[in-house]
Structure formats: C-alpha cells, structure tokens
Amino acid sequence: MESTLKDMRDGASVLDMDPKSTVGGGVEDMYGEDCATEDQLVTPWTLSVASGYSLLRDPRHNKGLSFTEKERDAHYLRGLLPPVVLSQQLQGKKFLSNLRQYQVPLQKYSALMELEERNEKLFYKLLIDNVEELLPIVYTPVVGEACQKYGSIFKRPQGLYISLKEKGKILEVLKNWPERSIHVIVVTDGERILGLGDLGCQGMGIPVGKLALYTALGGVRPSACLPITIDVGTNNEKLLNDEFYIGLKQKRATGKEYYDFLHEFMCAVKQNYGEKVLVQFEDFANHNAFELLAKYGTTHLVFNDDIQGTAVVVLAGVVAAMKLLGGKLADQTFLFLGAGEAGTGIAELIALEMSKQTNAPLEETRKKIWLVDSKGLIVSSRMDSLQHFKKPWAHEHEPVKDLVDAVKAIKPTVLIGSSGVGRTFTKEVIETMACLNEKPVIMALSNPTSQSECTAEEAYTWSKVK
Numbered sequence: 188m189e190s191t192l193k194d195m196r197d198g199a200s201v202l203d204m205d206p207k208s209t210v211g212g213g214v215e216d217m218y219g220e221d222c223a224t225e226d227q228l229v230t231p232w233t234l235s236v237a238s239g240y241s242l243l244r245d246p247r248h249n250k251g252l253s254f255t256e257k258e259r260d261a262h263y264l265r266g267l268l269p270p271v272v273l274s275q276q277l278q279g280k281k282f283l284s285n286l287r288q289y290q291v292p293l294q295k296y297s298a299l300m301e302l303e304e305r306n307e308k309l310f311y312k313l314l315i316d317n318v319e320e321l322l323p324i325v326y327t328p329v330v331g332e333a334c335q336k337y338g339s340i341f342k343r344p345q346g347l348y349i350s351l352k353e354k355g356k357i358l359e360v361l362k363n364w365p366e367r368s369i370h371v372i373v374v375t376d377g378e379r380i381l382g383l384g385d386l387g388c389q390g391m392g393i394p395v396g397k398l399a400l401y402t403a404l405g406g407v408r409p410s411a412c413l414p415i416t417i418d419v420g421t422n423n424e425k426l427l428n429d430e431f432y433i434g435l436k437q438k439r440a441t442g443k444e445y446y447d448f449l450h451e452f453m454c455a456v457k458q459n460y461g462e463k464v465l466v467q468f469e470d471f472a473n474h475n476a477f478e479l480l481a482k483y484g485t486t487h488l489v490f491n492d493d494i495q496g497t498a499v500v501v502l503a504g505v506v507a508a509m510k511l512l513g514g515k516l517a518d519q520t521f522l523f524l525g526a527g528e529a530g531t532g533i534a535e536l537i538a539l540e541m542s543k544q545t546n547a548p549l550e551e552t553r554k555k556i557w558l559v560d561s562k563g564l565i566v567s568s569r570m571d572s573l574q575h576f577k578k579p580w581a582h583e584h585e586p587v588k589d590l591v592d593a594v595k596a597i598k599p600t601v602l603i604g605s606s607g608v609g610r611t612f613t614k615e616v617i618e619t620m621a622c623l624n625e626k627p628v629i630m631a632l633s634n635p636t637s638q639s640e641c642t643a644e645e646a647y648t649w650s651k652v653k
Contacts, residue, residue: 239263246307247410251278278306279313292329297340299324303399304343307409314403326396328635331381337389338431345395346414348388350435354448358455369460370411371467373397374452376419378439378472379493379528382607382638385472387421388434393469397492417452419445445475453483467492473527477576494532497605501533501630502540505601508628512600517541519555519628522599524590524640525606526560529632531576533603534558553579557597563588564596594619601628604640608633612641617649626652 237245242262250258252273259265273281282302289295299321303310314321323329333340353360377390394414401407419440426432440448456466468479468491480491490496509516521537523530534556541552558565558580564587565573565580573581587593594602594616602620604612612631620627627650631640641649 240267243267246304249306250275250308251306253278275309275312278309279316282309282313283317292324293332293336293340295324296329296333300345300395301342304345311399311403311409314399318403322400325399327381328637330392330396331383331635334380334386334389334392335383337386337392338426338429338433341431341433346391346416348391348416348418348434349452350388350418351420351440351448352435354451357451358459361455361459364413366410366413368411369413369464371398371401371407371465372413372415372456372460373401373467373469374415374417375469376417376471376475377421377434378470378475380470381635382609382633383635385421385423385426385439387423387426387432388416388418389426389432390470391416397467397469417449419448446478449479453487457487463488465490469493471528473574473576476528491528491532493528495536497529497632498532498536501603501632502536504630505537505628506540508601512626512628515544517545517547517552517555519600520597521556521601521603522593522597523556523558524602524604524611525608525633526558526565526577526580527605527607529605530558530603531580533605534580554582556580557582557584557593557599559587559590559593564593591616591619594623598623600624602630604631604633606633606640607638608640609638610641612646614645614649617641617646621650621652 237248239262242264243249252268252271253275254262254264254268255272259268282298286295286298289298299310302313314325347360347364349357349360373394375390375393377387378385380386380390380393391414394416398407398409398412398414401412402409418434420435420437421427422439426434427436439445453466456464466483466487466489468476468489470493471479471491476491476494480489480494483489505519506516509519512519516537521534523534534553538549538552538556541547541555542549545552558577560577562569564584565577565582566584566586567581568586570578570581584596587596590611591613599620600623602612602616612629617627617629620629629641629646629650631642631646633639636642
C-alpha cells in the first residue's frame with residue numbers, strides 16, 4: 188500500500204497499478220493523513236481505483252480503444268470494449284475527421300467538451316497538437332456563443348457552482364470537490380461575459396475554457412485546476428424568463444450582501460486550499476472587479492485577467508510594433524475606445540512601462556494616453572462624475588463627443604479598442620488614423636468577433652497600409 192501511494196504522489200498512472208494492491212490494509216491515505224478506523228461510520232478521503240465499467244466512465248483515466256490487451260485483463264475490461272486496439276494517435280485522427288465535418292461552431296464546441304468529459308488525455312493531446320484550429324473553439328470566439336446557450340446545451344456539470352443558497356456553507360461546498368490539491372481557481376460571477384454582458388450562471392463556460400488553456404498551454408495538470416461560478420443572480424431579463432436557465436432566477440445581489448458573500452468565498456478558498464492557490468477573477472463587472480482586486484491583492488494570491496492579463500499581451504504587441512515603427516514607446520500617443528477593466532488596465536501598464544524606460548513620473552507618462560468612454564473623451568472637466576478608475580486619465584482638453592473627432596484632436600499613433608461594441612472603428616476613423624500616420628497601429632481587441640471594433644481586413648483595407 189505504501190509503495191502504491193508513493194507511486195501516486197510521484198505521478199504514476201492508476202493504470203500502471205494492480206487494482207487489487209490497493210484494497211484493504213494501510214493506515215495512511217494518499218496525502219499521508221490518517222484514515223478512518225473500521226468502527227467509524229464515515230471514511231473521509233479514501234483512495235479508490237476505478238476498474239471495469241467505472242474506469243471507462245472516468246475521464247481522467249479512460250483511454251477508450253487505446254487500452255492494451257494486458258490492461259484489459261488487469262482492469263476487468265474484457266467484453267466492455269470492442270476487440271480492436273487503436274493508438275491514441277489514430278483515435279485523435281478519427282475525432283478530428285468527425286469534428287471537421289461539423290459546419291456549426293457550437294457543434295464543434297459541444298463535441299470537444301464531450302471528449303473532455305470522456306477521455307481527458309485525448310482531449311488535451313488534440314488541443315496541444317492543434318492549437319491554431321481548436322483554440323478558437325475551446326475559448327474565444329465560440330465560447331461566447333456557448334455561454335449564451337449554456338442552459339440549452341448543458342449536459343454534465345463541470346466545476347463548482349456556488350450560489351446564494353450556499354451562504355454560510357461555502358467551505359462545505361468546496362469540500363465536495365473531489366480534488367484536494369488545487370493550484371489554480373478561475374472564478375466568475377457572470378456579470379460581464381466577454382462583450383456579451385450579464386449571462387449569470389451560464390458564464391461557467393469561461394472558467395472551464397480558460398483552465399483548459401492553463402493545461403494545454405501552461406502545463407498545469409487538469410486535476411489541479413478548479414473552475415467556479417459564483418451565482419448571485421442575474422439582471423438579464425431574457426435569462427430570468429428562460430425555462431432552460433440553470434441559475435438562480437432572481438435579480439443580482441449587490442452592496443453588502445454581494446461583498447459579504449464574496450468574502451466568505453475568499454476566506455473558504457484560503458482555508459481549504461492554502462495560501463498558495465491562485466484565484467483568477469474572470470469577467471466581473473467593472474464596479475466589482477477593481478474593488479475585489481484591491482481588497483484581496485494583499486491577503487490572497489489573486490489575478491484579474493481582464494485588468495492585468497489583457498494588459499500584458501497588448502503591451503507585448505505594442506512593443507513588437509515599435510520594431511516596425513521605429514522610435515521609443517514614450518514617443519507614441521495612445522487613444523483608447525473603452526475605459527473599463529481592459530482599457531484602464533492596458534493603459535496603466537503602458538504608462539508604467541514608459542515610466543520605467545524614461546525614468547519619468549507615472550503621472551507624466553499617463554498624459555500620453557487618452558481614453559474615450561460612452562460619453563466621449565475623458566477630460567478633467569468630467570472629473571466629478573467619473574468612476575475612480577477613470578480619474579487618472581482625465582487630462583486637460585476641451586470635451587469631445589465622437590471617436591473620429593477625438594482621433595482628429597488627439598492625433599494618436601496607436602488606437603486601441605476595448606469597448607465591447609462592434610464596428611465602432613468605422614471607415615472614417617481608420618482613414619483618419621492613416622492620414623495622420625504612415626504606419627498607424629490599430630488594435631481592435633473586443634470579443635467575440637461580433638463585438639470587435641473592426642476586422643483585420645477592414646483595418647488593412649481602409650488604411651491602405653501594405
């Protein structure tokens with residue numbers, strides 16, 4: 188038993204063990220903790236090894252037709268599978284062939300999610316080997332449509348759903364999850380899913396998809412990842428009236444009720460998984476995202492992808508563009524359409540990088556960056572009505588209402604879209620950028636594709652940049 192448990196800790200597959208060797212005896216479980224004695228009614232955290240029919244329905248260890256003759260004998264699979272033995276490579280080839288016959292992207296998404304629930308190893312093998320083809324299906328843009336229709340396509344739960352019904356019992360809910368060693372949690376409350384707005388409980392597609400990327404691209408083992416949806420209701424009337432909606436049918440909790448519930452969640456996470464677990468906030472609305480990041484940034488290991496993650500990628504893109512433009516980052520003038528989490532997060536990181544490169548105060552480098560929100564250019568005369576995260580970007584200038592007028596007034600070299608509103612980089616806007624710059628940098632970042640400020644084709648065509 189001890190050698191078996193050592194193999195488990197060292198990463199050996201369950202399929203490499205004799206299932207009979209784990210039955211009975213032993214005083215420690217796989218975590219080195221005392222097991223319950225026979226006179227106890229409940230045996231917590233016991234180690235069980237699936238075999239036979241159960242093994243074929245365990246996605247982590249199921250290999251489908253890849254089980255060898257020896258494995259079929261050792262794990263009681265005789266008769267439960269057709270006699271042929273197919274390699275993982277051949278199974279993947281067959282799956283991709285079938286997947287490519289689907290014309291509807293959502294059908295491809297459903298097929299991939301079903302594969303993950305059936306044969307985890309094959310799912311990640313295909314995703315790693317076919318990133319360019321499968322990434323847009325597993326995550327954006329297709330995951331956006333999947334979230335919109337999550338109630339209709341829902342078959343088998345993934346991750347944890349923690350709703351207001353569990354208030355006061357969140358720690359107990361976390362303990363219902365079978366894995367004890369969790370390294371990364373991606374959590375959403377579904378209020379601002381991509382550019383699609385409040386999708387409530389149906390936002391679960393985002394944590395599930397993002398953690399698939401943690402494994403496929405970051406190498407984090409799937410069992411160390413936990414997707415969570417915090418369900419505090421939704422203000423989406425369409426969902427509230429949808430008979431297939433899977434979440435709480437009530438208006439969103441706000442204020443003290445909301446923050447008390449999130450505080451219970453954050454405390455329970457630390458208590459259950461320790462201080463080193465990473466909690467990634469995903470697709471929270473602006474008014475909560477900044478508050479949660481500031482509140483727990485000093486007590487927990489937290490990260491907001493919309494504020495911080497997007498900013499890192501965009502800064503990398505801008506730095507790469509400097510190789511084509513020539514000059515330095517501090518020589519550029521930036522104009523953003525969108526002043527939410529993504530826009531202000533990107534702007535702050537660019538300002539920080541300029542400050543680092545030039546040794547100029549952050550307050551000075553911020554003046555090279557201008558933001559436009561739904562009310563127009565953010566200027567100092569609007570200071571009293573601005574949300575706190577927009578105030579650092581309120582510079583001295585006459586009010587400007589329209590984006591094209593802001594482009595003409597500010598004369599930016601870099602135009603960045605993070606508004607979540609599609610087709611806002613019009614032909615006139617792009618042509619104006621091209622008139623002002625020999626090589627304009629235009630980054631339309633909003634997703635899904637339907638919400639993008641413009642397409643790459645439109646940017647190239649209208650700017651006439653070769």
